[in-house]
Amino acid sequence: MVEGGGRGEGGDKARDEFLSEAQELVDGLGRDLLHLDEGLKKGRLDAELINDVFRAVHTLKGLSGLFGATRMAGLSHELEDVLDDLRLGRIELTSAVLDLLFQAVSLYGRILASESGETPDPVGEVEQLLVALGQFSQRRAGGGAGVVSQYDLDPGLLGVLTEYEEHRLRTNISQGQGLYRIRVRFSLSTIDSALDDLKAKARPHGEIITYLPTGSGADIDTIELEILMASRASVELLRSSITGPDVGIDEVRRRAAPSGIPDTPTPVPPDPPAHESLAPPTKVGGSLSPLARETGSVRMPAQLPPAPRQTPSIAPSPPQQRPGPSGPMAQELSLRSVSQTVRVDIRKLDRLMTVVGELAIVKTAIANLTERVRNRATDARELAIELARLNRTFDRHLAQMQSGILEVRMVPLGQAFDKLARVVRQISREHGKDVNLVVTGAETEIDKLIVEELSDPLMHMIRNAIDHGIEPRDDRLVVGKPPIGTIALNAFQKGNHVVIEVEDDGRGMDPAELLDAAVRRGIVTREEAGELRPHEVLALVFMPGFTTKEVATDLSGRGVGLDVAKTNIGKLGGIVDITSDVGIGTKMTITLPITLAIINVLLVEIGPRLFAVPLASVEEAIALDESQVRTVESREVLTVRGASLPICRLARLFGIPARSRERHRAFVVIAQVGNRRLGFVVDELVGQQDIVIKPLGKSLKNVRGFAGATELGDQRVALVIDVASLVDEVLLPAETRFLASAAEAGRS
Amino acid sequence: MAALIKARGEKRAVRRAGEAGRRVEYLAFVLAGETYAVQIAHVAEILRPPPITEVPRAPATMLGVISVRGKLVTVVDLRRRFHLPEAPIDRKTRILLGDLGKGEQLGLLVDEVQQVWRLAAEEIEAANVLGGEQPAHIAGIGRPADAAGATLILLELRPILEAP
Numbered sequence: 007m008v009e010g011g012g013r014g015e016g017g018d019k020a021r022d023e024f025l026s027e028a029q030e031l032v033d034g035l036g037r038d039l040l041h042l043d044e045g046l047k048k049g050r051l052d053a054e055l056i057n058d059v060f061r062a063v064h065t066l067k068g069l070s071g072l073f074g075a076t077r078m079a080g081l082s083h084e085l086e087d088v089l090d091d092l093r094l095g096r097i098e099l100t101s102a103v104l105d106l107l108f109q110a111v112s113l114y115g116r117i118l119a120s121e122s123g124e125t126p127d128p129v130g131e132v133e134q135l136l137v138a139l140g141q142f143s144q145r146r147a148g149g150g151a152g153v154v155s156q157y158d159l160d161p162g163l164l165g166v167l168t169e170y171e172e173h174r175l176r177t178n179i180s181q182g183q184g185l186y187r188i189r190v191r192f193s194l195s196t197i198d199s200a201l202d203d204l205k206a207k208a209r210p211h212g213e214i215i216t217y218l219p220t221g222s223g224a225d226i227d228t229i230e231l232e233i234l235m236a237s238r239a240s241v242e243l244l245r246s247s248i249t250g251p252d253v254g255i256d257e258v259r260r261r262a263a264p265s266g267i268p269d270t271p272t273p274v275p276p277d278p279p280a281h282e283s284l285a286p287p288t289k290v291g292g293s294l295s296p297l298a299r300e301t302g303s304v305r306m307p308a309q310l311p312p313a314p315r316q317t318p319s320i321a322p323s324p325p326q327q328r329p330g331p332s333g334p335m336a337q338e339l340s341l342r343s344v345s346q347t348v349r350v351d352i353r354k355l356d357r358l359m360t361v362v363g364e365l366a367i368v369k370t371a372i373a374n375l376t377e378r379v380r381n382r383a384t385d386a387r388e389l390a391i392e393l394a395r396l397n398r399t400f401d402r403h404l405a406q407m408q409s410g411i412l413e414v415r416m417v418p419l420g421q422a423f424d425k426l427a428r429v430v431r432q433i434s435r436e437h438g439k440d441v442n443l444v445v446t447g448a449e450t451e452i453d454k455l456i457v458e459e460l461s462d463p464l465m466h467m468i469r470n471a472i473d474h475g476i477e478p479r480d481d482r483l484v485v486g487k488p489p490i491g492t493i494a495l496n497a498f499q500k501g502n503h504v505v506i507e508v509e510d511d512g513r514g515m516d517p518a519e520l521l522d523a524a525v526r527r528g529i530v531t532r533e534e535a536g537e538l539r540p541h542e543v544l545a546l547v548f549m550p551g552f553t554t555k556e557v558a559t560d561l562s563g564r565g566v567g568l569d570v571a572k573t574n575i576g577k578l579g580g581i582v583d584i585t586s587d588v589g590i591g592t593k594m595t596i597t598l599p600i601t602l603a604i605i606n607v608l609l610v611e612i613g614p615r616l617f618a619v620p621l622a623s624v625e626e627a628i629a630l631d632e633s634q635v636r637t638v639e640s641r642e643v644l645t646v647r648g649a650s651l652p653i654c655r656l657a658r659l660f661g662i663p664a665r666s667r668e669r670h671r672a673f674v675v676i677a678q679v680g681n682r683r684l685g686f687v688v689d690e691l692v693g694q695q696d697i698v699i700k701p702l703g704k705s706l707k708n709v710r711g712f713a714g715a716t717e718l719g720d721q722r723v724a725l726v727i728d729v730a731s732l733v734d735e736v737l738l739p740a741e742t743r744f745l746a747s748a749a750e751a752g753r754s
Numbered sequence: 755m756a757a758l759i760k761a762r763g764e765k766r767a768v769r770r771a772g773e774a775g776r777r778v779e780y781l782a783f784v785l786a787g788e789t790y791a792v793q794i795a796h797v798a799e800i801l802r803p804p805p806i807t808e809v810p811r812a813p814a815t816m817l818g819v820i821s822v823r824g825k826l827v828t829v830v831d832l833r834r835r836f837h838l839p840e841a842p843i844d845r846k847t848r849i850l851l852g853d854l855g856k857g858e859q860l861g862l863l864v865d866e867v868q869q870v871w872r873l874a875a876e877e878i879e880a881a882n883v884l885g886g887e888q889p890a891h892i893a894g895i896g897r898p899a900d901a902a903g904a905t906l907i908l909l910e911l912r913p914i915l916e917a918p
Contacts, residue, residue, distance in 0.1 A: 700824075701826070721804045722807065
């Protein structure tokens with residue numbers, strides 16, 4: 007928890023903790039809302055879940071108040087009111103309410119981002135949402151009150167129900183449960199345990215709504231309770247399962263319904279909030295007025311209005327509006343979380359601490375040895391043996407330390423997937439399409455940094471799948487597909503990589519259509535289009551500016567999205583492949599290294615300099631046979647085992663004087679990125695090594711071709727080649743042409 | 755002239771004690787025979803140059819990258835940055851680790867590091883004494899009173915670190 011005080015000294019640290027804790031709460035909130043949404047679709051409402059959401063918002067309110075995050079506190083306060091109404095059944099949970107709640111979750115995210123100084127404060131949106139929320143809490147309706155009156159319940163009992171109990175009573179009746187009155191006599195000395203016992207027996211059959219002492223028939227040592235229970239079971243079943251010496255169970259009978267009262271609960275449309283508190287006397291049984299007075303809200307007897315079967319809550323106007331260009335969707339929304347924190351199991355840290363202790367021992371041993379050498383108390387042979395031993399120990403502990411720290415950095419992919427589920431819900435509602443997100447492998451672990459960077463690319467892919475892939479309901483029915491579209495998000499580990507698939511069962515991509523669009527947008531020429539192979543055609547969707555849509559919507563069709571997704575995944579050392587069958591669906595496969603921190607590289611020499619090539623993208627390395635090199639359209643191509651391989655002489659590309667070809671035999675490192683292959687000509691293969699990759703400074707961000715650099719031990723630094731970007735650069739000059747012109751267009 | 759400077763210097767020496775707090779410390783270094791100085795608060799460290807790894811296709815002013823205790827730092831050749839003739843790295847060459855507290859730390863390659871000067875406001879002349887338009891990185895001319903004749907070209911690091 008955050009320590010009190012907060013903003014004073016140490017404020018930064020406490021503030022970081024606040025951000026991280028708030029982020030976690032908001033993430034949890036999103037998850038709970040999704041479950042609620044699922045439940046709502048199945049027509050089932052989990053009261054406990056609403057309570058969870060309420061508590062989370064309440065905690066957020068307290069937390070943000072403590073840290074002076076007033077905008078957040080204000081939003082939480084208003085939300086709390088709405089959630090309280092939901093909890094107590096004053097308003098009904100509908101998709102419209104959920105929309106607002108989801109909107110609140112995404113606003114929380116943006117407020118957090120602005121609290122950490124990353125983005126401007128979303129003042130306008132918060133105000134809008136507050137207004138919408140305010141309307142909800144004002145227009146709460148007292149639906150369902152009438153149903154209670156159909157039962158022969160003691161008005162005295164009803165009068166003392168808490169608002170929550172009353173709500174549960176109504177809900178249970180509305181769900182068609184029977185009501186039972188259980189009279190139990192308890193001995194005062196054992197009442198606690200006996201009552202718990204009884205509750206446990208009752209729980210499998212239904213819900214205990216309340217219990218009250220009857221105040222009658224009790225002697226001085228015993229007390230009689232009347233328990234009101236809702237259950238689907240028959241009175242016989244209850245009598246046989248809830249047993250005890252002094253237990254009596256009766257069914258609460260339903261009154262004969264007076265004419266005009268439907269059997270099913272009839273919700274009431276919202277009432278103009280003009281008159282207050284005192285409910286009109288009910289004609290039904292005279293048993294109900296205490297309820298109305300207690301809640302202070304307006305309740306109408308069930309038979310008064312013409313009883314349309316609509317929800318009492320509200321016509322969902324605000325969330326359905328397509329936001330204009332200034333709305334929240336128009337700005338590129340990001341799912342990245344603010345928090346840079348990783349929660350760590352203390353045992354993992356303990357293990358690391360132990361290793362550090364071991365390393366300290368090695369250090370002491372080295373210090374002793376140094377002392378002995380200085381005093382010439384040891385000869386060279388002895389020294390060598392001792393050093394070799396220390397070196398081995400050191401190596402072992404270092405490896406443990408490394409893997410321990412890596413483990414700490416690992417988080418389940420589910421963290422990103424949870425947020426995507428929210429996106430799916432939002433986008434599919436905006437498009438009026440029914441989409442089911444099926445997630446497998448959410449427990450797959452990957453570096454925290456990668457998870458953060460993945461959310462946005464995945465969002466673009468899913469958005470694309472919903473917008474372009476999944477067909478409208480009617481079209482699906484025509485071709486015999488299930489009316490609800492499915493997007494599968496599958497993750498699994500494959501060696502040192504994590505594979506994530508985004509698969510939809512939509513209409514698939516038509517190569518001819520893609521080619522047309524690409525030509526129309528000037529991404530390829532008609533001639534080039536004719537030469538593209540099938541997988542190259544599909545890869546066109548990753549080109550900047552590519553879109554098949556003539557009219558851009560708010561969400562997609564702007565021709566940004568997939569190219570950005572691909573670039574960002576490329577930055578993580580990942581690759582994207584795409585397969586698609588017309589009429590069946592599209593699958594995008596992302597392959598990522600498990601961690602960014604340590605990668606396995608092939609060290610190569612170009613001229614006098616060392617470079618590292620990530621082995622993840624190296625297929626093989628072979629000696630270069632210059633006699634097999636031909637030049638095709640000013641591009642060098644090597645024949646390897648009968649197939650052509652375009653090659654790139656890195657010395658030439660990098661402007662490094664190469665060694666003479668006669669005296670020295672060069673090598674070709676064959677790299678594969680997605681479906682494309684390219685041979686990098688280098689002077690020497692030095693060997694494999696695990697390296698820690700470090701980013702180059704901002705000053706070098708415009709230099710293409712390097713993913714970072716690594717220290718090699720002897721103070722030297724080797725640059726790590728960004729294979730994907732070099733392959734793009736060499737094989738897709740068309741792309742760079744396009745980028746240049748796009749950049750120019752952007753400037754003007 | 756020299757006498758005048760000396761006289762002013764003496765006057766200042768009397769006042770110095772009271773003013774010590776207001777003086778700013780500058781680190782002087784040599785670049786192609788001229789003496790430059792930067793606020794020492796903006797120099798995190800002075801390094802003997804380790805092997806510098808050249809980054810192909812980087813702008814010419816950027817010599818390459820070095821690793822400073824596990825962190826990669828881009829090294830800028832100040833001679834190239836100021837369009838001065840080039841010179842090989844020798845045993846006097848140093849790298850100043852320029853650091854404004856935020857943004858990127860950059861290594862600045864200089865010929866030789868000299869000493870620290872503590873300059874009062876009166877010992878600093880505005881950059882325009884050199885003529886109308888001076889580059890943004892020239893902050894002024896330092897004339898330390900207690901070293902008659904010494905002239906320091908005072909550098910503002912921000913423009914250099916922001917656009918190396």
